[in-house]
Amino acid sequence: MSSSKSLRAGIVGFRGYSGQELIQILHRHHYVAGVELEHRSDSANATPLSGQTVKDLGLAVVLLATPPEASMELTAEFLEAGAKVVDLSGAFRLKTVENYSRWYKETHTAAKLLDEAAYGLPEFYRNTVRHARLVSNPGCYPTAANLAIRPLVQAGVVKLDSGIICDAKSGVSGAGRKPSMKTSFCEVTENFSAYSLLDHRHVPEVLQNSGLEESQFSFTAQLIPIDRGILETIYFRRANAADLSQIYRDAYANEPFLRIHPPGKVPDLHSVRRTNFCDIGFSEQPDGRVVVVAAIDNLVKGAAGQAVQNMNLILGFEETEGLL
């Protein structure tokens, strides 16, 4: 952390994979220094985090790489103490407590912040994010899905009654750092497995932002034996003959982190590894069947990179600072 950096960002949950990635990205940031904050659950005799922490350390922003329960508990105090907050958990992504209870199977304990939280997908909500105190960083799967799907739905090119299929695959770091049988080396290597078939908790984020209804969107998550990366293979049938390349070009003109491949070419995970890019490509048949492939690094554009992108927006820095 160079002493010439003018602002400080607190990082809660810095030992997890997203937290570690935040630290690395902020090392490359010219203006913001990362400060590791010891959350009380991490250590018995640490001082509890509070608004006072923000004041004592002079934090301009706090980045929460924590589970939703911790984010719901900490956010209000940090905001009141004058810091901006970018929350990487699912706590503030859904717009209603009912929706939260349904998908996260627990009660929301910070409901009054839901209205205020800006959904931090800059490609769609850049101006809202710029003026927000609280930014809810999108889930890894919905980041790729919304970037690939929303322009198509909005352009009316999707035959909605046939639905959109999103077959998603993720590297193991998406499951977090805590050891479990599911993420144990011998269980993952030489394997490939599907989970949360049609009912993953990231589904409502896609519905909320793309305008799709639940019955129109089929989503399955799957585990690839690699450490990082998300590739989503998306299928739909055309409602009309609109030019797909043009739809994407119109949606993402001048976007620094979106790369659209020429027709017939699709990205793989090496294309986006350790970058904040979302790469999108597609292939189609004359009978109207289309397949779109979207790829991101789940720890960068799917988590820490996008969080810094949002942080840059709310602090008034160049959006790409630290990310190229």
Next chain:
Amino acid sequence: MSSSKSLRAGIVGFRGYSGQELIQILHRHHYVAGVELEHRSDSANATPLSGQTVKDLGLAVVLLATPPEASMELTAEFLEAGAKVVDLSGAFRLKTVENYSRWYKETHTAAKLLDEAAYGLPEFYRNTVRHARLVSNPGCYPTAANLAIRPLVQAGVVKLDSGIICDAKSGVSGAGRKPSMKTSFCEVTENFSAYSLLDHRHVPEVLQNSGLEESQFSFTAQLIPIDRGILETIYFRRANAADLSQIYRDAYANEPFLRIHPPGKVPDLHSVRRTNFCDIGFSEQPDGRVVVVAAIDNLVKGAAGQAVQNMNLILGFEETEGLL
């Protein structure tokens, strides 16, 4: 190869991954000994294979783990010399030369054998296979796809105008043993990539056997960084409320190599690794969306195991001999 084995099976292409798997399976077979046959393309000064080979070595059957061109060249002579043939290539899977030319991008040179070739998916065509001289062993992807899809289509439970999506993933051995950039370690590891989007040459095998039309079936192949295994995630919308478990139970009662999971449970690749099983599971939503997951080992049920299953049928052995 125990001397007590009563019959001999020639193996052409024994150095490839399917050929090696054939050798291993036949080691466990009580009645048939494998004999490695040196194809002339493998070695400059070897005696060319011919009908005489069959007679000299007393081969009851020849297993061709060769490219289609070699299979088209060798099959007729072996049959005339009195051997049965199980061909693992794509040479005899499609029913017309037109279809072959379209998907394999080359002319068929053994067209008169197409009518005679039995499609070796025993779960559907067991009786035809039993009486065939020439069995065309199915492709790896179509084996899983047809086993998962055909009972559903035949039961009328699939809403055909919305189509069926088959998002397929394969281990690297499916690409064969010849070194290439595509299968090079550093290109595959920590990667995941899609290829042959909507136009893989295995598509017509699924259409031909399931009764689907091309516009109703969207198929994408993808490479997992593992050595073996195919997992297919299949999406469709229900046309009626028929019981899916019952459909599969009716289709596969007493099948030795099909295992249907209880509703809501799906297989992973460890479930079927190094076995001849095809495992199938599904999950569904009340609004009619269904996802089916089918898993096989591409070198066993997807190639060598199924070839031995077919060999057992044409030679009159127990179908499971050497395979459990």
Next chain:
Amino acid sequence: MSSSKSLRAGIVGFRGYSGQELIQILHRHHYVAGVELEHRSDSANATPLSGQTVKDLGLAVVLLATPPEASMELTAEFLEAGAKVVDLSGAFRLKTVENYSRWYKETHTAAKLLDEAAYGLPEFYRNTVRHARLVSNPGCYPTAANLAIRPLVQAGVVKLDSGIICDAKSGVSGAGRKPSMKTSFCEVTENFSAYSLLDHRHVPEVLQNSGLEESQFSFTAQLIPIDRGILETIYFRRANAADLSQIYRDAYANEPFLRIHPPGKVPDLHSVRRTNFCDIGFSEQPDGRVVVVAAIDNLVKGAAGQAVQNMNLILGFEETEGLL
């Protein structure tokens, strides 16, 4: 478990990797059926295992795939009830309680069984094992190390004052099935790490069986990002010009599970994967430097396979039954 099998073997610790391997191997055994025994620590309300279990279930032998503490607790009772015991833990491998305390950092609670326990490396102690009630199955690393080193030491070809180096590498299953940070996928993949440098608890097993003194044997264990397999690279300087191939041939004539490569050729892990073989090769320079490479599958020859080999010996079956 076929009903035609005449004897039953209890398996304690059947959920671990070695336990699962025992179940698979016994499935292929013609005479012994495996019976899964629920150890009380596995389940709160299960009946505790005891000598009565042996009598109730008619167990000829109990295979303990348990931690040392459980083995020390259970063995005496099983023996008294009339079963033979093959213990896969480290509980009975070392000959003195002092040595056990030093290397395992805990007190031995079944000291009176130490004298009786036969060290189950059949290639060296076959006749002792045949007459034992209690067989202590060797550690995975010492199995390969002793098989590679002991014939050389006994033949006097090793320059002892320069010492023997054993640089050992193991797949992750060697660390057991319990999830931990050390065996978590993201920590292991794309990594390689050394641990227990010069003081691994398997060292005294090598000293005890090879005749080396501690200062003559340098051992380091390392983790390869694969699921199974141990490869040991062993270095020494020659004390004389004896023919190494001949030394190994003399030591292992007629051994069913030892394969000695020709000079200059060494095995890799694919050579022994999922087999009970120990493969050994070497390369040397005219100035007397020698490198030996030994490879085994840590779950087979390094654990469950060797346990069944020992079980076969104590029950009077062909030593290779179920293992080829």
Next chain:
Amino acid sequence: MSSSKSLRAGIVGFRGYSGQELIQILHRHHYVAGVELEHRSDSANATPLSGQTVKDLGLAVVLLATPPEASMELTAEFLEAGAKVVDLSGAFRLKTVENYSRWYKETHTAAKLLDEAAYGLPEFYRNTVRHARLVSNPGCYPTAANLAIRPLVQAGVVKLDSGIICDAKSGVSGAGRKPSMKTSFCEVTENFSAYSLLDHRHVPEVLQNSGLEESQFSFTAQLIPIDRGILETIYFRRANAADLSQIYRDAYANEPFLRIHPPGKVPDLHSVRRTNFCDIGFSEQPDGRVVVVAAIDNLVKGAAGQAVQNMNLILGFEETEGLL
């Protein structure tokens, strides 16, 4: 390549793994822009590279990520045209043509440049490199080996008659990008293999720089199923009681890319992945046995990173520019 960069570096062999890494590192360099040069062997109708290329493009330096034959062919012309050359091949590492012929099994065709070539291990030869026209970038294995071993040998702490053992392990990118059976995914995954036992062509680089005699240094190379990284486990016996930490601290005080671990702690490959660091740690026993572990990224400190470090030295930039 930013237009504000003041100098240009030509890269020959830019499609290989080292070449790609050079491009990435130079992207981060503030003063030197990388220029991809099409070597004539890469493309039939390209203009052959020559001294004229240097003049036409204004190249201050040429980085050769080529096989030795190409480096021997191109270097003289580039030098004469006024460029500095950093050669990543083995062409100029050994000091005599006899040594080159012995280890590389071919005749040296640019013998008169051997005297001039500076061996580019900056930690030992920084001042020589600074004034060189031609820098021979060390091999990946010798970089780690020399950094770990030379200070020990020079301090006299190694008992030379017992020898030093270097058991080296490398990721697959060390074998280059050209597809081969040896680097094919299915051959490498779930495997671990040794090659070039005691006679790897990198051995003489270690002898030449450490002062060891051939009979005192045993080296084996091994392939880990990962893409990048070298870990070397080094064994020796002490000749005296000198403090090893102090030896390393004295040797590497103020070195920007050397990190010495505290006694008993050793690095793994994640420690150095995608960095130009060489991490060194050790563990020892009271009887004088020592094991040292050294880790580098073979494509960075073992190739492209060190090449840029050398380039910085010969061009007069801060040695760490582009590398931290």
